[in-house]
Amino acid sequence: MSSMCLVYPQDTSLMEVNSFSPLMPTSPSSMINQYKFEDEPELKDLFVTVDDPESHITVIETFITYRVVTKTTRGEFDSSEYEVRRRYQDFLWLKGKLEEAHPTLIIPPLPEKFIMKGVMERFNGNFIETRRKALHKFLNRVVDHPTLTFNEDLKTFLTAQAWELSSHKKQGPGLLNRMGQTVKAVASSMRGGAVKNRPGVFTEMSDYVDVFSQKISLLDKISRRVYKEEKDYFYELKEYSPIHTLWSASEEDLVDTLKGVASCIDQCSKAMEKRMAVLSETLIPTLHEYVLYSETLMGVLKRRDHIQAQLDSKVEALYNKKTEGDLDLPVVNTLNPYLNAL
Structure with missing residues (x-):
């Protein structure tokens, strides 16, 4: 890896x-x-x-x-x-x-x-x-x-x-x-x-992540809806197979046909179960992890904007003090945590 x-x-x-x-x-x-x-x-x-x-x-x-x-x-x-x-x-x-x-x-x-x-x-x-x-x-x-x-x-x-x-x-x-x-x-x-001094690349990145988040969230919802519909269909198939088997016991002329239908339904049911397993164990978790990561990245960009806003505020305060001739080292040092965070 x-x-x-x-x-x-x-x-x-x-x-x-x-x-x-x-x-x-x-x-x-x-x-x-x-x-x-x-x-x-x-x-x-x-x-x-x-x-x-x-x-x-x-x-x-x-x-x-x-x-x-x-x-x-x-x-x-x-x-x-x-x-x-x-x-x-x-x-x-x-x-x-x-x-x-x-x-x-x-x-x-x-x-x-x-x-x-x-x-x-x-x-x-x-x-x-x-x-x-x-x-x-x-x-x-x-x-x-x-x-x-x-x-x-x-x-x-x-x-x-x-x-x-x-x-x-x-x-x-x-x-x-x-x-x-x-x-x-x-x-x-x-x-x-808005952040006054946000670099343009972060604005572009934010827009990109926002669009990506919308699309991946839609795929996530669709995959869950597909899973639910297939799950309902699976339960119906599970009921049909034994019904046809029981039916064959009372229809001598249709025994082979009804048992064949029951066997076919049973095979379809097993295939559907495997397909559902792939959806629930592979596709749905993977799509949802993309959703979580997109939310995480948007959170990172928002936190950076928050830090940037505080830094802008401090810089503006320093500028005002400089114009007033009242600038000292302790005031300058207040910027360090924000610069380190960025």
Whole structure:
């Protein structure tokens, strides 16, 4: 498998974007330019598996926990192997912390709380296994990412016992999270929600992702509707085969014909079942993952706009102070978190 590393511009906020820069895609239709692929495999030093789902029933709620096993040779870990149990909301917390720490990186999407609603019932065996696979995929995408893999909250997630993680989760929001709350207020107050100094490439990218999201969402809905219709048809076929078999017992002259029809219906039923399995296990999850990734990318672009809006506000404040002759170093330093985030 080739490793994939997100390449993202670090300082495009206050300057013209060089259209010839190798770090910036020349067109949103060439989204592949955002990634750098390396053919040479890297030596992995962190391995994670999500398995062994376990049901928990309390007076208040019913939930599932999953075993997360970590094996590593990294020096920053106190042990070479860890085994902890995590529930879905713990994965949700990790994703939120990753977004907070890396607002302009594409964080892999999590399965939704009710994954494939209408295709699977919550807490049955298929649902739990489907979610386990999705959580395993999410966590491995995170640990294989060249930046996210060194996140401190990820380390806590992989190593802390349940009570330690619970205590860690109660800590207040970080700088970027607090900054983001202010940014949203500033961005919403700007005329039409527009960002003054947004590079044109991000506008093009936003438009591209918006159109792509609409189209892939439509395909996702169509595939689910097709699955539902085929499921209803499948149940009808399942009823017709035994009916024709029973009918043949009372019609001596039509025995062979009716049994032949019953056999044909049974074969059609089995073929339909295989087709439904492909839809539910391959096509629908793949399409829906594209939907989740498009939503994630739109979220990244919005977070970047929020940071850009706050930076524009700070720059304007600095300009006003400069004109008033009241500019000092501490004021200039307030820009650093925003420049680093961009």
